[in-house]
Amino acid sequence: MAEFVRWGVLSTSGHAANTVIPAMKAASGGRVMAVASRDARRARAYAAAQDIPRSYGSYEALLDDPDIDAVYIPLPNSLHREWTIRAAGAGKHVLCEKPLALNAAQAAEMVAICRQAGVKLAEAFQWRHHPQAQRARALLREGTIGELRLIEAGFTFPLARPADIRLRPELGGGALYDVGCYPVALARYMTGAEPLAVTAQATWSESGVDDLLVGTLAFPGGVLAHINSSLRLPLRRYYELIGTEGSLLVNLAYNPKEGAPGEIVRRGDDRRPLETYTTGRLNSYTLMTEDFNRAVLDGTEVPFPAEDGVLNMRAIDALYEAARSGKTVKL
Numbered sequence: 001m002a003e004f005v006r007w008g009v010l011s012t013s014g015h016a017a018n019t020v021i022p023a024m025k026a027a028s029g030g031r032v033m034a035v036a037s038r039d040a041r042r043a044r045a046y047a048a049a050q051d052i053p054r055s056y057g058s059y060e061a062l063l064d065d066p067d068i069d070a071v072y073i074p075l076p077n078s079l080h081r082e083w084t085i086r087a088a089g090a091g092k093h094v095l096c097e098k099p100l101a102l103n104a105a106q107a108a109e110m111v112a113i114c115r116q117a118g119v120k121l122a123e124a125f126q127w128r129h130h131p132q133a134q135r136a137r138a139l140l141r142e143g144t145i146g147e148l149r150l151i152e153a154g155f156t157f158p159l160a161r162p163a164d165i166r167l168r169p170e171l172g173g174g175a176l177y178d179v180g181c182y183p184v185a186l187a188r189y190m191t192g193a194e195p196l197a198v199t200a201q202a203t204w205s206e207s208g209v210d211d212l213l214v215g216t217l218a219f220p221g222g223v224l225a226h227i228n229s230s231l232r233l234p235l236r237r238y239y240e241l242i243g244t245e246g247s248l249l250v251n252l253a254y255n256p257k258e259g260a261p262g263e264i265v266r267r268g269d270d271r272r273p274l275e276t277y278t279t280g281r282l283n284s285y286t287l288m289t290e291d292f293n294r295a296v297l298d299g300t301e302v303p304f305p306a307e308d309g310v311l312n313m314r315a316i317d318a319l320y321e322a323a324r325s326g327k328t329v330k331l
């Protein structure tokens with residue numbers, strides 16, 4: 001293997017072009033070497049625009065390239081399982097976009113196959129690689145807000161494109177899959193526990209995906225989380241950890257990049273700001289890639305093994321079941 005991780009990108013994803021590929025290029029320990037598309041011309045144009053040396057007219061062709069060590073998979077959610085398994089079969093490490101799969105059973109299969117193939121698998125939840133999330137959790141653990149009782153967390157945005165993959169049920173569209181997966185993961189990360197029971201209500205788009213989903217998750221020890229996700233509301237990506245003696249509010253929570261100062265505000269009674277902590281204008285996508293590169297090069301475990309993604313999908317499965325049935329779902 002080379003002294004750096006040689007990355008291939010599966011698809012000409014917009015998110016990869018706008019955010020992840022530039023961040024991967026800025027990361028130490030790796031280089032973006034190839035991109036593949038279902039269409040060779042699209043792959044060539046994308047490679048030229050992104051200054052990527054190789055392009056392929058099919059995902060298989062990229063997986064056949066012996067000079068690629070790892071693939072980043074920003075495909076529609078319904079394709080995460082198939083292409084992760086095929087990449088593992090080709091001996092490539094996988095950084096797969098969130099949500100890891102469409103359900104916990106798929107995610108567990110992906111994890112088992114990657115483990116068996118001896119390749120690394122991580123879900124591309126970049127926020128947990130940023131010191132903002134780590135500091136908020138440390139402040140919580142240090143007792144700065146007393147005992148944690150409630151987590152309020154939301155990720156909403158107004159989706160402008162009617163043909164977007166997020167509105168297509170057959171591609172794994174839906175607000176909970178697309179953005180609700182963050183507050184769910186955040187609540188699990190902050191509590192360090194798994195939900196025992198969930199409830200949820202949703203509104204559904206004409207195409208049949210949830211365009212607004214609000215849920216509650218009950219964690220051990222009497223901690224409740226209240227989450228919301230939407231494809232139809234203004235951009236909001238916040239969480240507040242509320243304890244017996246105050247709260248920690250993070251407004252720019254789930255995709256911190258250079259522009260965001262990594263701010264955490266401690267609030268007291270009547271939401272009065274008491275203290276502001278900042279953790280720096282770091283790019284969470286670059287930090288995530290560097291962590292992955294280090295694990296590949298050093299032969300160590302990734303910092304957030306994909307088993308976490310199985311547990312996140314378990315909670316997401318339960319929330320969808322609750323939203324569809326109107327019943328409390330026990331896990």
Ligand SMILES: NC(=O)c1ccc[n+]([C@@H]2O[C@H](COP(=O)([O-])OP(=O)(O)OC[C@H]3O[C@@H](n4cnc5c(N)ncnc54)[C@H](OP(=O)(O)O)[C@@H]3O)[C@@H](O)[C@H]2O)c1
Nearest residue numbers: 011012013014015016037038074075076077097098099165
């Ligand atoms: N972590 C984050 O911050 C973040 C942000 C945005 C999105 N994402 C995730 O990234 C993934 C892709 O999202 P995106 O916004 O980049 O989507 P996108 O721009 O629509 O890109 C998806 C790509 O998948 C390929 N594809 C293969 N089969 C397809 C099909 N049947 N229909 C449409 N496209 C198909 C297409 O590339 P080719 O035609 O070239 O093969 C397409 O360019 C999703 O899993 C999403 O959840 C993560």
